[in-house]
Amino acid sequence: MALIEVRNLRKEFKRLIPKTGFLSGVRNLWNTNYHTHVAVDDITFQVEEGEMLGYIGPNGAGKSTSIKMMTGILVPSAGEISIAGLTPWKQRQEHAQNIGVVFGQKTQLWWDIPVIESYKVLKTIYKIPDNLYQKNLNTFRELLELHEFENTPVRQLSLGQRMRADLAAAMLHNPRILFLDEPTIGVDVLAKERLRTFIREINRDRGVTVLLTTHDMTDIEKLCKRMSIIDDGKILYDGSIDHLKSQFGSERTLIIELDDAPYSLNIPDTRVLREEGARIWLSYNRDRLSASDVMMKVAAGHTIRDLTVEEPEIESIVREIYETGMTTRQKEEPHVAVLDV
Amino acid sequence: MSLFWTFSRQLFFQQSAYRLNFWMEMLGLFLQLYVVATLWRVLFSQTPASFESMTLDQMITYAVLGMLIGSVLSIDEGVHTYIQTQVRMGMITSDLMKPVDFMLHMMARNFGLMVTRICFFLLPPLVVAYFLFDLMLPGPLQTLAFVLALLQAWVILFFCNFLFGLISFKTLDLLGFMFTYFALVRFASGQIIPLWMYPDVLQPLLYALPFQAIFYTPLGIFTGVFAGEQIWQGLLIQTAWILGLWVLARLIWTRIHRHLVVQGG
Amino acid sequence: MREHFTVYLSMLRAAVLARLEYRADFLMGIAGVFILNAGTLATSWVLLSRFHDLNGWIFWEIVFLYNLWLLGHGIRAVFFRHINMLEQFIVEGTFDQLLTRPANPLVQFLGREVHYLGVGDILLSLSMLTLSYQNLHLDWSWWMFLWFGVIALSSALVEAALTLILACTSFFTTRSRAIVNAASLFSWGVVQQYPIDMFNKALRGIVTILLPFAFMNYYPSLLFLDKQDQVPFGFLTWFTPLVALLLTLLAIRMWNFGITKYQSTGS
Numbered sequence: 114m115a116l117i118e119v120r121n122l123r124k125e126f127k128r129l130i131p132k133t134g135f136l137s138g139v140r141n142l143w144n145t146n147y148h149t150h151v152a153v154d155d156i157t158f159q160v161e162e163g164e165m166l167g168y169i170g171p172n173g174a175g176k177s178t179s180i181k182m183m184t185g186i187l188v189p190s191a192g193e194i195s196i197a198g199l200t201p202w203k204q205r206q207e208h209a210q211n212i213g214v215v216f217g218q219k220t221q222l223w224w225d226i227p228v229i230e231s232y233k234v235l236k237t238i239y240k241i242p243d244n245l246y247q248k249n250l251n252t253f254r255e256l257l258e259l260h261e262f263e264n265t266p267v268r269q270l271s272l273g274q275r276m277r278a279d280l281a282a283a284m285l286h287n288p289r290i291l292f293l294d295e296p297t298i299g300v301d302v303l304a305k306e307r308l309r310t311f312i313r314e315i316n317r318d319r320g321v322t323v324l325l326t327t328h329d330m331t332d333i334e335k336l337c338k339r340m341s342i343i344d345d346g347k348i349l350y351d352g353s354i355d356h357l358k359s360q361f362g363s364e365r366t367l368i369i370e371l372d373d374a375p376y377s378l379n380i381p382d383t384r385v386l387r388e389e390g391a392r393i394w395l396s397y398n399r400d401r402l403s404a405s406d407v408m409m410k411v412a413a414g415h416t417i418r419d420l421t422v423e424e425p426e427i428e429s430i431v432r433e434i435y436e437t438g439m440t441t442r443q444k445e446e447p448h449v450a451v452l453d454v
Numbered sequence: 455m456s457l458f459w460t461f462s463r464q465l466f467f468q469q470s471a472y473r474l475n476f477w478m479e480m481l482g483l484f485l486q487l488y489v490v491a492t493l494w495r496v497l498f499s500q501t502p503a504s505f506e507s508m509t510l511d512q513m514i515t516y517a518v519l520g521m522l523i524g525s526v527l528s529i530d531e532g533v534h535t536y537i538q539t540q541v542r543m544g545m546i547t548s549d550l551m552k553p554v555d556f557m558l559h560m561m562a563r564n565f566g567l568m569v570t571r572i573c574f575f576l577l578p579p580l581v582v583a584y585f586l587f588d589l590m591l592p593g594p595l596q597t598l599a600f601v602l603a604l605l606q607a608w609v610i611l612f613f614c615n616f617l618f619g620l621i622s623f624k625t626l627d628l629l630g631f632m633f634t635y636f637a638l639v640r641f642a643s644g645q646i647i648p649l650w651m652y653p654d655v656l657q658p659l660l661y662a663l664p665f666q667a668i669f670y671t672p673l674g675i676f677t678g679v680f681a682g683e684q685i686w687q688g689l690l691i692q693t694a695w696i697l698g699l700w701v702l703a704r705l706i707w708t709r710i711h712r713h714l715v716v717q718g719g
Numbered sequence: 720m721r722e723h724f725t726v727y728l729s730m731l732r733a734a735v736l737a738r739l740e741y742r743a744d745f746l747m748g749i750a751g752v753f754i755l756n757a758g759t760l761a762t763s764w765v766l767l768s769r770f771h772d773l774n775g776w777i778f779w780e781i782v783f784l785y786n787l788w789l790l791g792h793g794i795r796a797v798f799f800r801h802i803n804m805l806e807q808f809i810v811e812g813t814f815d816q817l818l819t820r821p822a823n824p825l826v827q828f829l830g831r832e833v834h835y836l837g838v839g840d841i842l843l844s845l846s847m848l849t850l851s852y853q854n855l856h857l858d859w860s861w862w863m864f865l866w867f868g869v870i871a872l873s874s875a876l877v878e879a880a881l882t883l884i885l886a887c888t889s890f891f892t893t894r895s896r897a898i899v900n901a902a903s904l905f906s907w908g909v910v911q912q913y914p915i916d917m918f919n920k921a922l923r924g925i926v927t928i929l930l931p932f933a934f935m936n937y938y939p940s941l942l943f944l945d946k947q948d949q950v951p952f953g954f955l956t957w958f959t960p961l962v963a964l965l966l967t968l969l970a971i972r973m974w975n976f977g978i979t980k981y982q983s984t985g986s
Contacts (some may be wrong), residue, residue: 465791492919504770558745636758641761641762
């Protein structure tokens with residue numbers, strides 16, 4: 114059995130439908146019209162021990178709701194979750210001992226007291242033995258450079274520091290599973306890198322299973338082998354990132370450097386994205402043209418000095434998936450990424 | 455004038471969005487009305503002589519109406535709380551940059567708030583209270599004087615709140631002073647007890663403050679505690695306070711404004 | 720139980736440390752409370768200097784009644800003022816955190832904050848109670864003082880539990896503040912300053928049974944002021960600790976029920 118098993122998970126919310134039109138404000142005083150909003154719609158997936166799963170989707174897609182169900186905050190309307198053999202909302206306290214949670218938007222720590230004092234409270238709540246607490250604290254001091262700010266109240270920390278403090282807090286009791294909800298939101302590039310290194314290390318060295326949501330695709334690319342894309346409460350994609358790249362993203366860009374200035378480059382079915390001196394960015398649809406087709410057509414009228422095919426950005430693939438949904442697509446063998454002439 | 459209505463409309467719709475709040479506030483209001491009415495009934499049945507020429511009907515009308523207009527002439531929410539929030543959030547400069555006079559702008563905002571509260575929190579409960587507590591109704595001339603007095607009272611309260619709110623430019627926070635202001639206005643305005651019932655030693659002090667013109671004057675006119683010449687005197691005293699407070703507010707505001715501009719906000 | 724206590728103490732320590740960061744608010748809070756209550760008491764004084772008594776309660780008896788309420792309220796405010804803010808805890812997501820930790824959410828919630836404002840209430844009420852004790856020429860035996868201590872704590876518990884029961888509506892609707900405010904009006908707008916025997920049966924019933932705030936000050940005062948034989952239901956003067964206990968149990972049930980509701984609706 115996998116460490117995390119989610120089967121046919123569903124969550125509905127009721128929302129008030131506000132009245133509009135004549136005297137709407139007054140009539141809203143006794144409004145009782147609700148409609149049912151399905152936030153999570155029949156989701157099934159598994160996560161193996163030691164895996165790192167990137168869980169992405171646009172705002173309001175149902176990410177947070179599913180995380181809330183997996184962490185025991187919400188009870189599903191239907192379906193099952195079993196995490197390390199426990200049902201989160203039924204065995205909430207035992208389950209809490211197994212997991213660590215970081216919400217990027219909201220600190221777990223006490224706003225007005227030094228970070229280290231918050232840790233002391235968590236030590237009591239999680240019943241962490243003295244030696245384990247000291248050992249973990251020392252490890253995190255080293256990995257996250259906590260000593261820089263452990264005696265500072267959280268409200269005076271930078272966002273990056275706060276996130277480091279929060280990560281350490283979530284790991285103090287040696288959880289088997291770490292839920293990270295947008296852990297890099299608003300953090301600068303350097304600090305993001307530090308957070309990612311830490312997450313990678315605890316996954317590698319401690320075998321902690323990580324479930325991560327983010328809007329930053331770099332997080333996913335640098336951390337996870339596998340990702341799940343959710344939108345409108347449904348899972349649109351669940352698989353490896355490499356597979357995603359090969360399967361989706363039919364727009365490719367060919368960067369060509371010519372000997373002559375490409376004033377009159379006009380190839381059917383392609384689009385000039387950018388020109389810079391002798392370099393030109395040509396976009397084409399992989400489903401209709403191959404790189405060699407484009408190359409040959411260019412070579413017919415110009416001398417090519419250099420040529421590169423740009424891999425599609427994972428971000429644009431994901432955007433494409435959100436936009437088109439999971440329509441059936443032609444499956445094609447991945448192209449050779451770089452051509453040298 | 456159109457500025458006034460734009461703000462009024464906006465606030466009106468904001469207010470009506472809070473439906474449960476509305477019903478709960480109504481419940482609370484009628485509880486308070488019942489409490490004050492009972493208080494005076496008990497006191498009247500004990501010692502009617504202490505009420506001198508005032509009848510029980512007059513007294514109950516005074517107390518109930520005092521409570522009701524209290525929701526329009528609000529001390530806990532108004533221009534002072536607005537200024538405080540803006541100053542603390544550092545957003546007051548955006549108000550100052552608007553191409554309208556700040557004081558006028560504030561008045562327009564509050565006018566909107568008042569209109570909203572009259573429609574929701576004064577008129578409907580007033581009708582209900584009229585039947586529930588057998589309120590007295592004044593004659594047409596008195597009614598006219600009352601409306602005039604209420605309007606002037608609103609202007610006076612606006613200036614008091616405005617002047618009080620200016621403190622936040624100095625201290626950034628009003629909370630501590632807020633309690634003092636709140637207690638003072640409630641005590642010295644005659645909203646709960648008609649001012650003539652206060653001990654003689656306090657009388658000169660009460661009349662030296664503008665707060666009596668906010669509640670005591672309109673309530674006195676409505677209930678007939680003020681009669682004949684007293685009505686006109688009361689209205690004139692209100693007007694005098696308005697002029698005085700207006701000049702004072704202008705003076706202080708100009709100084710603060712100049713100071714802010716020099717500092718660059 | 721012992722585990723709850725350990726968690727509570729540890730959270731309380733953090734809450735105190737947090738509050739100490741804002742020392743300046745301390746004096747401001749105390750001053751504010753003094754002024755606000757002085758205003759209310761001054762109004763009572765104006766009334767009673769003209770009318771002598773209110774349904775048989777003279778000025779210093781009213782002062783006693785008022786400040787017994789204030790004492791219980793103050794104790795509650797120091798430790799449990801944030802019960803009123805449950806709605807905010809839920810909206811801002813602080814409450815969700817409590818659910819992801821291996822400890823009782825109620826214990827965690829109650830220990831989350833302490834407040835200064837109540838300190839002013841306690842200081843003021845104790846001094847005013849002393850003044851009225853002298854002015855009313857009371858003469859209690861030692862067990863009466865002991866009973867007074869029990870009452871003060873029970874009174875705080877009555878208010879805390881009642882507020883918690885009402886605040887639990889946040890679990891069903893996000894607009895619980897209006898309900899809490901309206902209900903607490905029965906507390907500070909009715910029982911705080913008026914002897915409830917002056918009101919009709921309906922209102923007396925409400926503050927005795929439905930929202931039993933009257934057990935905070937009115938009923939216990941009857942014994943302290945030796946009035947229990949002069950008013951109907953005077954025997955209830957002995958019931959405050961029992962009411963406090965029952966309300967606390969009810970509040971805990973309500974809280975647990977509310978959490979399950981919240982977890983399934985996520986409102």
